[in-house]
């Protein structure tokens with residue numbers, strides 16, 4: 379007996395309920411038979427998902443997307459037009475009566491050769507995928523059992539890259555890889571059944587753990603707002619509206635990044651799409667300025683650049699207490715922003731063993747900030 383929809387639910391919950399594998403809403407899973415792909419729908423956390431959390435997709439219609447010509451230009455208008463067309467075709471590939479919104483990585487799930495596929499963004503694995511020496515160390519450790527996919531736009535472009543990588547592998551006489559490692563993103567693992575996938579993930583985790591030369595120290599903790607708390611709350615409301623929530627965190631691994639804007643670069647940049655979705659396109663470095671007086675104008679400049687206010691603002695020693703102001707609209711969004719800031723600290727620490735952290739280039743960050751599907755995901759998870 380091969381895998382079935384039940385196995386998909388079981389394996390999704392197994393990974394989804396362990397923070398070692400899943401942080402916030404990141405990751406998606408699928409099961410396929412000859413005709414139908416069941417892929418995680420947006421808005422259903424893996425930890426508690428049941429059969430109702432998967433969108434049913436017509437595999438034949440998804441395959442036709444590869445024969446369709448989309449705008450190939452690299453300018454913003456062509457990219458936006460292509461993404462709109464692909465999204466429309468993907469939505470049209472749902473089975474009759476299907477209302478749920480399939481994962482942004484649906485095309486990719488459909489083309490992978492295994493019945494069960496689990497795609498995750500694990501913290502330790504992202505230490506490797508966000509490492510300067512990630513590609514060479516991946517080859518050194520896993521050889522041809524891995525396939526390294528250089529950083530690229532998620533969704534259609536990523537699926538296209540992996541599709542041609544798999545074609546090249548089979549032309550070279552290689553089997554399907556155990557690990558498809560996506561730079562600045564995560565990993566895809568497939569198998570005949572749940573045990574095979576769990577075994578592959580266990581081996582991945584153990585192997586990387588054995589390579590670590592530095593492990594994350596303590597995480598920053600919540601502390602009273604520094605300085606004029608009422609003034610800070612007014613700025614936060616100005617930025618995030620009436621539902622604004624504000625928190626100050628300080629200490630631990632965060633201290634390593636607060637000396638000056640150069641030291642802060644790993645935090646003012648972005649490591650993966652998840653970090654952008656939940657804690658914004660990089661932190662604002664306010665440095666030694668007085669936050670009650672200068673936060674507002676610095677945030678306006680940030681809004682001018684990114685079109686949204688900063689979730690994370692870094693203060694250094696000169697401001698009195700070094701730390702990070704985390705702000706967002708609503709309790710849940712604030713919790714996710716803090717969670718992903720801490721995750722950035724952990725990924726950066728793990729990446730020390732893989733050449734140090736390497737962030738995404740600004741055009742890619744901008745693509746994700748403007749990408750309708752990720753904005754949808756962010757809205758769904760902030761309630």
Ligand SMILES: [Zn+2]
Pocket residue numbers: 405483497498499563564
């Ligand atoms: Zn992903």
